[in-house]
Amino acid sequence: MAFSAFTWPFRRRSSGGGGGAGPSKPAAAAAEGEEELGVTPQLLDFLRTLSPDAFKSSAVQLNQGGSAEAAGELSEWQQRHAVLVLGRAKELAKIRYDLCPRHMKDKQFWTVYFLLARSYILPYELRAIQKEKVRRMETENRKPKDEITVEVEMQESKCSRGSPLLPDDSETQDS
Numbered sequence: 001m002a003f004s005a006f007t008w009p010f011r012r013r014s015s016g017g018g019g020g021a022g023p024s025k026p027a028a029a030a031a032e033g034e035e036e037l038g039v040t041p042q043l044l045d046f047l048r049t050l051s052p053d054a055f056k057s058s059a060v061q062l063n064q065g066g067s068a069e070a071a072g073e074l075s076e077w078q079q080r081h082a083v084l085v086l087g088r089a090k091e092l093a094k095i096r097y098d099l100c101p102r103h104m105k106d107k108q109f110w111t112v113y114f115l116l117a118r119s120y121i122l123p124y125e126l127r128a129i130q131k132e133k134v135r136r137m138e139t140e141n142r143k144p145k146d147e148i149t150v151e152v153e154m155q156e157s158k159c160s161r162g163s164p165l166l167p168d169d170s171e172t173q174d175s
Helices: 024-036 041-049 052-065 076-088 090-099 106-116 118-174
Strands: none
Touching (some): 024 076, 041 076, 041 090, 041 118, 052 090, 052 106, 076 090, 076 118, 106 118
8 A cells, every 4th residue: 555656657547538639649648758758769660779798898888988987877867767667678678687786777777778769869869958948948938938928017007197187287287
């Protein structure tokens, strides 16, 4: 019972309604999400060609270059991509099961994976980074922009109230 609140990436989600149009919308959204995360048919074809030996040799080269320690944690986009690609590419899931943790750590596996698949997923990752930057800029600019808009509207309303009253006041004073 306590595990029902735990979000597990491979847990099946129950569908809310049983309508005929319901399954097509989530399927379209899932396909769009896969495309956004870079899980394309080309990537899946490439992953079918990979072997555990490719990961082992790349890991050895990384260790010799010293960049394995420099690799940081996975970004949010990379984590979402990893969960999705493990669900879609059973070959990759099997390679990961064979290699981790006996031959390499999980972090090292994903470092090697993102280096091997770089040419397939780089445009999608860059697009996600750009979207995140734009979203941050919008949220940063939204607060001051809203405040400025309110101030301008207040000034305009004061001016519009003041201008009709001035001629009326001056006419009553002249008479």
